[in-house]
Amino acid sequence: MVRLLLLLLLLAVSAQTPARAQRQMVAAAHPLAAEAGMAMLRAGGGAIDAAIAAGAMLGLVEPQSSGLGGGALMLHWDAAERRLAAWDGREVAPAAAPPGLFLRDGQPLPFLDAAVGGRAVGVPGAMRMLEAAHRAHGKLPWAQLFQPAITAAEEGVSVTPRLAALVAREESRLRRDPQARALFLPDGRPIAEGSLLRNPAYAATLRAIAEQGADALHRGAIAGEIAAAVRASGNPGLLTTDDLAGYAPRRREAVCGPYREHMICGMPPPSSGGVAVLQIMAMLAHQDMTALDPRNGATEAQLLDAAHLLGEAGRLAVADRNRYLADSDHVPVPVRGLLDPGYLMLRAQLIDRDRALATPRAGNPPWQEGPPVASQPVQPDGGTSHLSIIDAAGNAVALTTTIEDVFGARLMVRGFLLNNELTDFSFLPELGGRPVANRVAPGKRPRSSMSPTIVFGPDGLPLAVLGSAGGSRIIGHVAQTLVALLDWGMEPQVAVSLPRIGALNATLELEAGTGAAALAPALEARGFPVEARTMTSGLHVIRVLRDAEGVRLQGGADPRRDGVALGE
Template sequence: MACPSAGHAAGQAAQISRSGGFDTPCRRAAAALLLLLLLLLIPATARAQRQMVAAAHPLAAEAGMAMLRAGGTAIDAAIATQVMLGLVEPQSSGLGGGALALYWDAATRHLSAWDGREVAPAAAPPTLFLKDGQPMAFLAAAIGGRAVGVPGAMRMLEALHKAQGRLPWAALFAPAIAAAENGVPVTPRLAALIAQDAAHLAQDREARALFLPDGKPLPAGATLRNPAYAATLRAIAEQGAEALHRGPIAAEIAAAIRAHANPGLMTTDDLAGYAPKQREALCGPYRGVTVCGFPPPSSGGATVLQILGILAHQSLAGLDPRGLDAAHLLGEAGRIAFADRNRYLADADQVPVPLRGLLDPTYLLLRAQLLDRDHALAAPRAGNPPWQDGAALASQPPQPEGGTSHVSIVDAEGNALAMTSTIEDLFGARLMVRGFFLNNELTDFSFLPEIEGRPVANRVGPGKRPRSSMSPTIVFGADGLPMLLLGSAGGSRIIGHVAQTLVALLDWGLEPQAAVSLPRIGALNAGLELEAGTGAAALAPGLEARGFPVELRTMTSGLHVIRILRGAEGVRLQGGADPRREGVALGD
């Protein structure tokens, strides 16, 4: 059957995007055409002189800007932005999940890393995701109570606010409360995802009533009102994060998890006992600047730094950002770094992680020597970094990761925040309580606790934080001041999205909007993925000829970048938001 003309296909693609159906070759072609049209209509880099918010939805960015205009700090803006995201982008992050944030305090010139990652309940065994000795299917594990980790986002944000917030806590919730009560329009992206996941959402009473009224998915343009979410936000505004972790809401969370047909083990004691952690950022050199990311339990900071450490031994500046050689180097450095990630990285509070060895310049030089500019490695293997302390480990097999949303903020005083938040899979555990979804974050643990008698570092454990791929990143110039803030959505693909964007900004000199709009190219474990429907797809034959295992796929990255420029005329800000989603960069 012939596919429709390009003009008709564009219209069909828009309709398909709203409905969420991509189940025929023609519809897939139409979706690819829609992506191509979006990338051709790339907006200009946003510009400002004082302050800026880049986030995944215009209403969220506007909520953050309202706090900055009221004299708030980047932290005040981040809280207002995040709670609005929980309303307008409920499939990605929210009160029921976790977050990781890097914060630069301009007054003290100090960078801190704030860990609001979810934790496993105290009763969680290493065999949590085994059934009859075999790993469960992903969705069988993810949907319901089994995979829900103790949420940490709000306690982390509250700790940040106590340390560096300026506006009253309750004021930060006002925009989201008003929007939840008055209603917000359902975007085409949200409508498509509701339709795509309707069968799972229908199994939860609260989610069904909110997103499938009259049994039909909310269409684009419909008004979404969430009074239960407004009531929860009002409770947090009045009582602080304790409203989620103790009392009636906490009791309802624990009851919903334990009563589900796929029950979990969380108790109200687990919720009450959650505490965020302040950590040291993980930093390394690249091209004369310092790149800082998040340490374990995230694998993002270390793996991005490994990719850059390998690429530092290659000349990239003269390469075509969309060309074969650039894709080869990005892909091979990523594949080598992922091999180490899958063996060594986990919650360093509970497992010895050889971070010093993984980022040692001599070790990275040895890893870089594996890279051949003409041929791909057949199967990259984990290296043997120095300063290891612990039992020999097995590499974790690949398994799905998803979800997340990223926010980058600079305020008028020069404070800067890069924060990535998540509930893991699409709509998390599909378990809704008081207007928000609970996460399924425990599926970020390895389903197999050991392989051939050797333990997996990222196995389930009581009170353990599952390994993350979230990669909030701040880059510092030679003057010691921040020059770039970025991060992305995309599960384990976040690492490749961030690494490619850093190369685009630092090696190729692209402006933020051009960098986030590049066709996505990145390693995922031992494979190399190219973004379908873009010029990257045309590189597949050449890369396959060099030995790469290549897959074409939709790459819904969610990059949000702010560049800080300093000169005789003062500070200038440039912002970019990923055109694959609905985000914006706003500034004054």
């Protein structure tokens, strides 16, 4: 029965029309965002130009997930220089943020008590980072990149079923903020599916950014309104105009590791995603994953083995993540040790094909510096979006952008929502007398799970560009998709549509309502703590094929969201 359910799903997915192109492609979480990116490519722009245009549109059509009030992490491949850069536009804590920001009487606040309002708003960084990347690699004039989103904001866009459902779910919290209430609850009721959503305030903000650059957000009247909204909310925060004016993006070196004949590259800290994905793949490299392809007549035992290995490698990687990963500008992070082949072989040897580990624990990687740190307790996280782009010159962008929870802090300024990103810090600054690496500190970037990823083939050129939404589940979503692409040879649309299987801390999560959930009893018998839950992963993938026929592109957009891959 399990195998039948999975095979039926694969057949259904395979029947979907895959996106194909020969020159350039954009895969994003909404058709209008993908089209905005494509418009820049058709105008002679590059991947960076397309990413900025698509991101501006996402702030209008998918405001619950990303926007001007949040942050972003981006990998950019420069085809001419054959150089990969990791651009860090992660939010930062205000200068006045104390380690106990999320404590009340010495105890952690409930998540929503921390997230809603100004307390958790970090200094947004997405636009400053994109501006810096455009100065380095942009081809089109800056102002041109915002025109599609400005026009759409003024004329209006159709409300998607997903946005309507989320507004209805968050009605009571959105109602507290006057600007959010006016946009999402016109006439006092949640916006309806298919209704026209106009956001002239957002259009005006984009016009200001088009004219003044990111200074329009970080200095002047809009910056003053952001700081005032944060400090005047019912749950006030500490953000100031000085914090906004002082924000600076970072250009970092990507973290990379081999997988079979490929090289996988991701974001370094403050993201935990790049390191954790590389750890999972390094552990799976010791297994014959190809033999577990569900399309090749796999037995139920083989399907269970695939889920078992994905889950166990994920649980071990997350255990390391929860102890060691944080902003390496503020605390020592043993990235070299966590990715050391000898250390990862020892971690791989902990995996028993017949029985799950009772309690996956963080390892003891080499080259650690500083005092011992404690593992961070579990906390939720949420709203994020990802887009993948390849332009006609071969440049590539993997961009993941977020305001953290759905609708962020539920505070709106000038047509965009503010983030609640500081809840990605550990609420507890220390455990058992040891500091938590990801504790709150002034000017520190909270740990992220965002995992923009570029895979390189044996020729050293991009083979796949991908990433996902989904909070801390992003890591498992991306790792499973890499197995589907590289071991099972699936086209992107099939890979992103597979039932999701991944680790959330010690728990193995299976996507509810799919063949994956049917594996639960057998996995529980192997010792896994299992939970079936709805997944809204938001994967977007572009794969590059190079052969005697030339270069071809294949795209995939996650059917769990509203996305699409467009190319030509």
